[in-house]
Amino acid sequence: MSASTIALDAPLSRDRSSRPGLSRLAGVELRKMVDTRAGFWVQLGVLGLMVTFAILSAVIGRAEDHTLHGILVAAVWPAYALLPVVGILLVSSEWSQRTTLITFALVPQRSRVLVAKLSAAVALACTSFFVALGIAALVTAISSPGIPGTWSLSGIVLGQTLVLLVAAMVMGLGYGSMLLSSAPAIVLSFVLPLGWSALASIHALNGAARWLDGSKSFAPLVDHVMNMTEWARVGTTLAVWLLVPLTIGLWRIRRSEVG
Amino acid sequence: MIETQNITKRLGGRTVVDDVSFRVEPGTIMGFLGPNGAGKTTTLRMLTGLSAPDGGRALVLGGSYRELPNPGRRVGVLLDASAQHDGRRGREALAVSAQIMGVDPLRIDGLLDLVGLDRSAAGKRVRQYSLGMRQRLGIAHALLGDPEVLILDEPANGLDPPGMRWMRELLRDFANRGGTVLLSSHLLHEVEALADRLVIIDLGRVVAQGTRDELLSGKGTRVRADDEPALRAALTAANLNLRPSDEGGFVVDAEPTDVGRAALAGGVVLNQLGPSDGLEELFFNLTAKEAA
Numbered sequence: 001m002s003a004s005t006i007a008l009d010a011p012l013s014r015d016r017s018s019r020p021g022l023s024r025l026a027g028v029e030l031r032k033m034v035d036t037r038a039g040f041w042v043q044l045g046v047l048g049l050m051v052t053f054a055i056l057s058a059v060i061g062r063a064e065d066h067t068l069h070g071i072l073v074a075a076v077w078p079a080y081a082l083l084p085v086v087g088i089l090l091v092s093s094e095w096s097q098r099t100t101l102i103t104f105a106l107v108p109q110r111s112r113v114l115v116a117k118l119s120a121a122v123a124l125a126c127t128s129f130f131v132a133l134g135i136a137a138l139v140t141a142i143s144s145p146g147i148p149g150t151w152s153l154s155g156i157v158l159g160q161t162l163v164l165l166v167a168a169m170v171m172g173l174g175y176g177s178m179l180l181s182s183a184p185a186i187v188l189s190f191v192l193p194l195g196w197s198a199l200a201s202i203h204a205l206n207g208a209a210r211w212l213d214g215s216k217s218f219a220p221l222v223d224h225v226m227n228m229t230e231w232a233r234v235g236t237t238l239a240v241w242l243l244v245p246l247t248i249g250l251w252r253i254r255r256s257e258v259g
Numbered sequence: 260m261i262e263t264q265n266i267t268k269r270l271g272g273r274t275v276v277d278d279v280s281f282r283v284e285p286g287t288i289m290g291f292l293g294p295n296g297a298g299k300t301t302t303l304r305m306l307t308g309l310s311a312p313d314g315g316r317a318l319v320l321g322g323s324y325r326e327l328p329n330p331g332r333r334v335g336v337l338l339d340a341s342a343q344h345d346g347r348r349g350r351e352a353l354a355v356s357a358q359i360m361g362v363d364p365l366r367i368d369g370l371l372d373l374v375g376l377d378r379s380a381a382g383k384r385v386r387q388y389s390l391g392m393r394q395r396l397g398i399a400h401a402l403l404g405d406p407e408v409l410i411l412d413e414p415a416n417g418l419d420p421p422g423m424r425w426m427r428e429l430l431r432d433f434a435n436r437g438g439t440v441l442l443s444s445h446l447l448h449e450v451e452a453l454a455d456r457l458v459i460i461d462l463g464r465v466v467a468q469g470t471r472d473e474l475l476s477g478k479g480t481r482v483r484a485d486d487e488p489a490l491r492a493a494l495t496a497a498n499l500n501l502r503p504s505d506e507g508g509f510v511v512d513a514e515p516t517d518v519g520r521a522a523l524a525g526g527v528v529l530n531q532l533g534p535s536d537g538l539e540e541l542f543f544n545l546t547a548k549e550a551a
Contacts, residue, residue, distance in 0.1 A: 019328040020359050028358050035355065036346035037384060098342035101309065102400070105336045106359045108308040108325040257270070258309040 025107065025116035030123060033090060042086055046128065049078035054135045058143040066145040069153045072136035073222050076161055079128040080168050084189045087121050087172025091249070092182040100258045110253050117173060125169040129162045160221040163234075167218070171242045177249020180256070192241070211236045260285055261306060261408060261441050266315035268301050268463075275301050277463035278315070283441050283456070285407070288434050290454030290471075291443040292542065298463040299443040300338070303412050306441075307336050319408060331360035334408045335401030340393040340416070345386035349376060349396050352385060353403060360404045370399040375425065390417030398426070409433060411442040415449040427453050447542045451475065459542065480515045483508030483531035484522070493525020494518070510535045 033039050057074030058066055091114075094100045107113050140150065175185040196213035199205045210216050210233060217233040220226045226234075261283040268276040276298040283289040293299050304310040305317045308324035319334055320327070327333055343352050353367045371381050374395040385393065394417050401409055409430070415423055430440050430453060444450045450457065451471060458468040467474060481504060484490040490509065494501050499521060500512040508531060511518050515532055522529050 017328050017332070018361075020361060024361070025359065028355060031355060031358065035348075035351050036344050038346050093344065097344040098339065099344050101338050101342040102356065104309055105307050105338070106331045106356060108327075108330060258304070 020107065022112065022116055022119065025112065026119035026123065029090065029117050029120035033086060033120065033124060036093075038089070038093075039086075042082065042089075046078055046082050046086075047131065049082070050075045050128075050132050050135050051139075053078055054132075054139040058139050058145070063145065064147060066140075066143060066147065067150045067152075068136055068140045069157070071139050072133060072153070072161065075132040075136045075139075076129070076165065076222060079125075079132060079165055083125060083128060083165060083169040084172030084175070085186055086124065087169045087174075088176035088185040088189065089182060090117050090121060091173060091176035091253075092180060092185055095180045096182055104258055111250060114177065114250055114253055118170065121169045121173050122166055125166040126162065128169075129165050132165075133158070154225055156225045157222065160226060164218055164221040167214075167234075167238055167242065170246070171214070171238075174242050174245035174249060177253060178245035180249075180252060212240055213237070214241060260318075260320060260439055261289070261410070262316075262318040263302065263306065264316045264318070266302065266305055266312045266317050268298075268305060268310065269313050270301070275463050276305070276312075279460060279463070279465055280315075281458045281465065281468055283439050285437050285439045286434055287455045288430055288440040288442065288453055290450035290457045291441055291460070292447060292450055292457055293443075293445065293460040295445050297445075297460045299445075299460065300412055302460075303338060303410055303441070303443060306410055307334070307338065309338075319410075329360060329404075331356065331404040331406070332362070333404070333406055334410060335404065335406035337397040337401040337409075337411045337414055339412065340390065340397040340414075343385045343393065343396065346384055348382055348384055349388065349392075350381040352396065353400060356400060356403055362404055366403065366405075367399075370402055373402070373429075374399040375422075391419060391422055394418055395422070398429070407437070408439045409441070411440070413444055414442055415444060415446070423449065479510050479512045479535045480518045481508060481510050481531065481533055481535040482515075482518050482522070482529060484527050484529050486527060489525065489527045490522065490529075493521050493527050496525060497521035504535070 034043055054071050054075040057071050061070075064070075094103055103113055104110055144150070172185075172189060175189050176182070179185040179188065193213065193215040196209050196215065200209040200213065200216075214237050217230075217237040220230045221234065263279055263281055265278050265280050266276055267274065267278055279298070279302055281289070291299050291302070301310060302317075305312045306319055306324060308330075317324070324330060324334065330336075347355075350367060350371065353370065354364055356362075357364050357367060371377075376392065376395055376399070380388075380392060385396070388396065394414060398411075398414060401411065414426060418426060430442070434440055434455075442450070442453070454471055456468070456470050457474055459466050482490065482494075487508070491501070494509065494511060497517070497520070499517065501509040504510045515534065519529070519532060522532075
């Protein structure tokens with residue numbers, strides 16, 4: 001049994017009896033988002049689409065949109081559309097691939113795992129934002145349209161754009177946690193906006209849609225510095241489509257039988 | 260140490276684990292036997308904090324598994340070798356868990372060698388793994404944190420005979436160094452060569468437990484003859500206790516020599532004479548019931 005002696009004598013770090021910290025667990029969750037075949041290609045796909053959309057927006061469309069702001073809105077769009085899917089898979093793939101058996105055996109406090117996933121989701125959304133901003137700046141510099149206000153972009157709108165991406169990603173995480181299954185959660189996240197636009201054609205529901213339909217209430221985030229009413233609409237949408245699913249999800253994750 | 264105290268679990272209105280108590284001491288390998296659906300997996304899930312018992316207590320290293328600060332460093336767990344992300348490479352699957360536990364990633368290479376996954380196998384995605392390779396990866400994963408306790412659900416499943424032999428040596432070595440091992444199986448022969456002690460459960464209840472030697476031997480002699488009535492008469496004439504065996508012939512509470520002598524005295528021709536395998540008989544009955 002010389003082989004086993006070698007392996008079992010191999011170096012171990014010290015913290016045998018210390019709980020893995022949240023930053024370490026969040027690092028693990030970030031790693032899990034890119035270390036599988038699907039995860040890797042989704043991230044690469046988002047990056048590729050950001051570049052494509054940025055270039056297209058600098059080339060086609062109205063000349064007055066060829067500003068940093070216009071190009072940034074285009075570059076952010078693929079992330080806004082796909083980050084929810086990444087958020088969903090971050091939770092639901094543990095159930096579909098049954099890796100919960102490993103994850104929860106190593107970290108029995110399941111709410112800590114969910115908090116780590118939330119932190120990783122926020123970190124990824126922030127990274128996507130800065131990558132989109134970098135791409136937009138580069139494309140703007142190269143195309144240098146020479147129209148007035150090319151580079152003028154309010155810091156507040158930048159912050160709002162960041163809020164949009166974080167919200168989209170965490171909403172996905174919420175759907176994934178609530179349903180614990182990839183396909184229904186992805187369908188829900190794509191069907192909801194469609195459902196709202198159908199419902200909004202009914203006049204009486206149009207008012208409600210402005211408060212509850214993310215595709216309407218989130219639109220000003222990337223457009224202009226928002227007023228209080230607009231923030232209230234964003235808050236209402238998030239309370240219904242983020243906090244409620246996440247709360248249900250936390251409850252389900254904590255009590256579910258893992259198998 | 261591993262201990263269950265009267266643990267009970269109900270799932271979907273059915274009692275799948277019913278008042279199960281056993282104890283595994285350091286330095287021993289406990290075989291946890293039972294037909295499919297007997298409640299083995301549910302018991303192991305309760306021990307590892309993945310499922311909460313409805314009654315009783317499941318203890319690992321003297322306390323609840325969920326209270327362990329960094330459980331991977333104390334308890335190695337393999338509950339289902341198929342429960343790995345298909346799209347992740349084998350080596351990466353170990354690296355992710357090493358990161359959670361705070362184990363030096365340098366340890367991974369040694370473990371991959373130990374379980375016999377070479378560089379090319381370790382670089383493949385788990386989707387391409389055979390069941391035997393998944394099982395080896397799962398064992399490496401269980402050993403990753405250099406644990407004191409191993410809890411393994413059907414670890415021999417999918418291993419070829421050399422693999423079985425390798426695992427037997429590995430677990431024996433682990434126990435000899437003071438480790439505690441609990442492993443389940445639905446196949447008696449996988450476990451009887453491996454375990455020091457056995458617990459057998461059926462329909463959620465413990466039906467037998469003890470050392471392997473207690474359960475395997477001392478259960479008398481099995482004897483068969485073409486002329487069974489004559490054999491019965493000869494054995495009865497020699498004042499031997501006997502009962503009919505399920506597989507034909509009789510099981511007699513005596514040494515084979517005494518049984519042979521009784522047959523000779525009665526002039527009965529034997530076609531089989533040997534020690535009775537009590538455990539096998541018990542286990543055969545359980546699995547036969549399952550098949551029925």
